[in-house]
Amino acid sequence: MSTLFETAVKGGPTMIPMGLLSVATVASGIDRAIFWFNLYRTEDQIAHRILAAARYSLADANQLAKEAGAQPIARFMQASLKLVNPTPETFRLAMETASEHEFEKMEKGNKLLETAVALGPLLGLLGTVTGLMATFASLDSSAAGGVDTGKTAAGIGEALTTTAAGMILAIIAMLILRVCVSFASQQLSYFAKVGGELELIYRECWHEPRMEEQARARASLEHQYYDASRSEFTNQSEPRDEARIQH
Numbered sequence: 001m002s003t004l005f006e007t008a009v010k011g012g013p014t015m016i017p018m019g020l021l022s023v024a025t026v027a028s029g030i031d032r033a034i035f036w037f038n039l040y041r042t043e044d045q046i047a048h049r050i051l052a053a054a055r056y057s058l059a060d061a062n063q064l065a066k067e068a069g070a071q072p073i074a075r076f077m078q079a080s081l082k083l084v085n086p087t088p089e090t091f092r093l094a095m096e097t098a099s100e101h102e103f104e105k106m107e108k109g110n111k112l113l114e115t116a117v118a119l120g121p122l123l124g125l126l127g128t129v130t131g132l133m134a135t136f137a138s139l140d141s142s143a144a145g146g147v148d149t150g151k152t153a154a155g156i157g158e159a160l161t162t163t164a165a166g167m168i169l170a171i172i173a174m175l176i177l178r179v180c181v182s183f184a185s186q187q188l189s190y191f192a193k194v195g196g197e198l199e200l201i202y203r204e205c206w207h208e209p210r211m212e213e214q215a216r217a218r219a220s221l222e223h224q225y226y227d228a229s230r231s232e233f234t235n236q237s238e239p240r241d242e243a244r245i246q247h
Contacts, residue, residue, distance in 0.1 A: 014127035028109040072102040116173035124166020131159025
């Protein structure tokens with residue numbers, strides 16, 4: 001730890017913002033690691049349970065999704081399951097809106113990592129410039145009385161330390177960012193797959209209320225027509241029966 005602190009001190013003032021940015025990058029990486037670990041640990045199991053329940057009862061599936069609300073996939077599925085008899089288009093729209101909200105949460109910290117990737121090399125380059133300036137200043141001041149090797153070595157050390165620190169910071173931030181982006185891309189495909197299966201299940205059991213009303217009205221008209229035809233047939237057959245009896 002002391003060696004690391006001594007190295008940071010050799011880097012000069014530029015190491016202060018670089019150190020703060022490094023701490024933020026590491027904290028973001030730990031936070032994202034915990035998030036993705038908890039997500040992948042139970043996500044697939046929860047999704048299959050909700051889909052299995054939806055094949056028999058949408059209400060039970062909604063209850064399961066509500067109980068597992070800590071998982072993004074559960075919140076994504078419940079967004080449409082909690083609606084009361086929506087049309088398939090509304091059902092899909094609810095899932096799409098929920099997925100956008102969930103992906104915003106999954107991308108938490110990406111802006112910070114992108115900032116670290118961009119600023120790390122720039123801060124390193126700034127430290128390199130200030131270190132070289134200190135080196136040349138020491139050479140100019142000691143031109144008459146000989147070279148001050150201590151100041152010269154300090155300036156070169158500052159230049160090299162900040163350059164290496166900036167590159168290391170950018171590399172670590174880039175690795176964390178690429179892993180997070182890869183996981184988010186996989187989640188995009190997984191959400192689309194689960195959402196498609198859930199929508200198919202809903203379409204199989206959904207009946208538009210207007211169609212049901214039209215079917216009931218059609219059945220009522222058919223029943224009235226049947227009763228009218230039967231009554232007319234009965235009225236026409238009664239005189240024939242009376243004529244046969246008189247004969």
